[in-house]
Amino acid sequence: DVSKALTAVRAAISQSAKTHGRKPPLLVAASKTKPVSLIKESYDLGQRDFGENYVQELVTKVPQLPSDIRWHFIGHLQSNKAKLVARLPNLYMVHSVDSQKLAVALNKACAAVGRKEKLKILIQVNTSAEPSKSGCEPSECVSIIQNILQNCVNLEVAGLMTIGKLETEPIPDWFKRLVDCRDEVLSSIPSLKNKELELSMGMSGDYDMAIEHGAT
Numbered sequence: 001d002v003s004k005a006l007t008a009v010r011a012a013i014s015q016s017a018k019t020h021g022r023k024p025p026l027l028v029a030a031s032k033t034k035p036v037s038l039i040k041e042s043y044d045l046g047q048r049d050f051g052e053n054y055v056q057e058l059v060t061k062v063p064q065l066p067s068d069i070r071w072h073f074i075g076h077l078q079s080n081k082a083k084l085v086a087r088l089p090n091l092y093m094v095h096s097v098d099s100q101k102l103a104v105a106l107n108k109a110c111a112a113v114g115r116k117e118k119l120k121i122l123i124q125v126n127t128s129a130e131p132s133k134s135g136c137e138p139s140e141c142v143s144i145i146q147n148i149l150q151n152c153v154n155l156e157v158a159g160l161m162t163i164g165k166l167e168t169e170p171i172p173d174w175f176k177r178l179v180d181c182r183d184e185v186l187s188s189i190p191s192l193k194n195k196e197l198e199l200s201m202g203m204s205g206d207y208d209m210a211i212e213h214g215a216t
Helices: 002-020 036-044 055-064 079-086 100-112 138-151 172-188 207-212
Strands: 049-052 070-073 091-097 119-124 155-161 198-200
Touching (some): 036 055, 049 055, 091 100, 100 119, 172 198, 172 207
Parallel strands (some): 049 070, 091 119
């Protein structure tokens, strides 16, 4: 039952935020492989932010659903697919920019499709040091963002993102490293000093610890 599940998740997030003295973070409903009918049901219950992992699935779903949905691309994005996502008018944010190469491709794609507003992006950081996982090294964060600010006029760096290790108990270090990355970015890049950079972290198995560390 979508209504019960959504109510339970919202209540759990709200309680966790209250416990840790934090503002409740944005809930992005992961909708990969879910049918359009189920997404519409969640939409009718007030959910507006949905996350997709696969380009083709996102491109197929967008025209079938209300135009005020805020779509988040949360999967690994290949540079050659950048134009496909950039042309979606209600693509709100790409969470998985992990290299300068991808940022440049997205920037060019936004220009090529005549996107009216800057595309919000998050820099994906591999805070759990897994060789198989996408994401830049924490030490690369500042230089990647500096390059984007200088060379990618069609992108807006909205914050940072990390995914903790799956199938293991969450540990605070994954989230603390992302907080440290954000602090380093803010102290190293004067133009971002007063910007509230988002921290996208935490899924169903580790959201409480992520909220404790300041997930937004």
